[in-house]
Amino acid sequence: MGHEVVKNNRHLFGLRWLLPHRVVLLALLGVLIISLVVKLDWSWIAEYRESILSAVWKTVLLLVSTFVVGFILAIPIGLVQVTGPRFLAVIAHAFCSMIRGTPLLLQIWIFYYGFGSIFPGIEGIRESFIWPFLTSAWPYAFFALTLSVMAYEGEVLRGAFSGVPKGELEAAKAMGMKPFKILTRIWLPRAIQRTLPVIGGR
Secondary structure, three states, X not given: OHHHHHHHHHHHHHHHOOOHHHHHHHHHHHHHHHHHHHHOOOOHHHHOHHHHHHHHHHHHXXXXXXXXXXXXXXXXXXXXXXXXXXXXXXXXXXXXXXHHOOOHHHHHHHHHHHHHHHHHHOOOHHHOOOHHHHOOHHHHHHHHHHHHHHHHHHHHHHHHHHHOOHHHHHHHHHOOOOHHHHHHXXXXXXXXXXXXXXXXXX
């Protein structure tokens, strides 16, 4: 019986795409794509190809690097909100609320135009080796995006750490596992497993 239910669900899922309004929308999408390909002038792509590829590469690199660094730094932010101490939990919660409560574009603007305008006034910094980095937009974007990932994933990880069954942690303690080993072997992997649907957008 279970096999028949699965088969019927798959059959219904296939028929969903044949509903009239979906067929009309897919047809309109096809017409739009064909119109864009035929009507628009694409000759400029060859001229700006290198710039486009460079921009795509920088975007992908910025996306991957900020997510990896931000997620790693979000682990202690999420953990401290569950385990304490209380004053660190309050600071972590305030950080997550502040970053998540302000637009990302505003944060980038503050870092780039705010801090970026302060550095030139510091004596001797123009002659230092870090001056080329301070005049580039990349470090400010990296910093702002990393903070954003830290805040959002820190809050997600807080819920994930809280959602790990306490019985698993108590069983690990009963087996004589040390707190760090419990964190790395059980608590953190189970918490990350619970965050995957959120990260994947499901």
